[in-house]
Amino acid sequence: MTALRPHAEQLFAEELAALASVDDRPRPPGWRLSPQAVVTYLLGDDAKITPKYVGPRRLMEVAVATLATDRALLLLGVPGTAKTWVSEHLAAAISGDSTLLVQGTAGTPEEAIRYGWNYARLLAEGPSTAALVPSPVMRAMETGTIARVEELTRVPSDVQDTLITILSEKTLPVPELASEVQATKGFNIIATANDRDRGVNELSSALRRRFNTIVLPVPASADEEVDIVARRVAQLGRSLELPEVPPALEEIRRVVTVFRELRSGLTEDGRTKVKSPTGTLSTAEAISVVTNGWALAAHFGDGVLRPGDVAAGIVGAVIKDPSSDPVVWREYLETVVRERDGWTAFYRAARDA
Structure with missing residues (x-):
């Protein structure tokens, strides 16, 4: 079956492979490409690599540099400024997987960011690793990859704040099992948000401090x-x-x-x-x-x-x-x-x- 809308790492697999084959620059731990190659993937090279984003190069350089540090990235802008598009391609180029996604809505529960439970196994066996259902964020922490959170400001404020410990301590406590998940090198989070929609939940100052924010503008001309x-x-x-x-x-x-x-x-x-x-x-x-x-x-x-x-x-x-x-x-x-x-x-x- 042919997918109606392939993921970025599938649709542009040849370009990613071509960049990786000639990329001899230093790569951060867990990255498939160097930061310079990621920017080339996003902006194109007037040859074999097609542009995925048309806009200021410096914005993409700052975004990629942010993800190479311990700071998370928040892409902010009015609707239609390619926030989701850029986040997907960043995850594809850095981790080779853009599918670890939390879609923010007014009904997003805490379990979507932390973890949930297989209640049949939980009732039968009690709390156990086998009964735990990891969120996309937890899976990204375990595998050292990028997790994406779409429309973060649509998520209820108390659920947003579950990210604070993850972003500051790079740890996700699992008190039911008296354990924790520590992030593997390469893990980070890309969030997107806009302030035009109704029902927006403002980010707390504690959470905002843990993001580097980049505002994606409307096309200049x-x-x-x-x-x-x-x-x-x-x-x-x-x-x-x-x-x-x-x-x-x-x-x-x-x-x-x-x-x-x-x-x-x-x-x-x-x-x-x-x-x-x-x-x-x-x-x-x-x-x-x-x-x-x-x-x-x-x-x-x-x-x-x-x-x-x-x-x-x-x-x-x-x-x-x-x-x-x-x-x-x-x-x-x-x-x-x-x-x-x-x-x-x-x-x-x-x-x-």
Whole structure:
């Protein structure tokens, strides 16, 4: 069976192997690659290694250097700034395993970070090593690998604080067995968080001190964002085995332009202020809109990505609040899109959608 969405270490296994074969720099204990090779894996080398992250090199260098110390890494940013994507690829390059994952939600229990129990065995035998069910964090400690905690600020505060002893002492006590798990060299934690979602639980100062925080920015320029969207859409298209369509940079740039203008509240020429909708209009959403347009063009169109193929997706991305967002969108269409040269087909399709 072919996986719909292979893990990073599977999808880019050839690149990781190629880097490892020529990597003669010092590697921290437990690492598959040197810090320099990990950064090359993330940013690409203009040859055989494709970029996984498009952005400031220094940010990735600081992130990798952090993981080479005893400090954990917190990737912070608005939704859609590639926090999860970067954390997965960091774990894949460093440990060869990105699957030791805790998905943070409002209902995440303490057992998801520490350990749980096989209650059938617990009742039959009492507390024992065989009855203990290790969490992804415990498994990472035992194997000297990277554990990932997604959306840390969505985890209840008392559960968040179970990380404090793990990060400070590199030990996980198991009082029921009168024992503990000590972290093997190579262990660390990458957490991601954003402060835009409702229901966010602020990190305690004690926990925050145990992380080095890196803020991942939105793409600095339209060209950079177009490049990110084009690369990621191409990867998704291959993974989903969508029928080939001709390159569609014009439509990708159109989507990116709409998102950036509504996100910033200003047209790209700086002349007209526009209202912003309630949604974040992230790069990740732009990728989704273009990918959906590709599927429409391939299966229900003429095989060429056209304005009508992306219009409906953009409308769905922009209008999240049914009371206020339609007003913002209609005003943007009539005052900006309608007057823009070469955008007539998109204006009509978006208005009809």
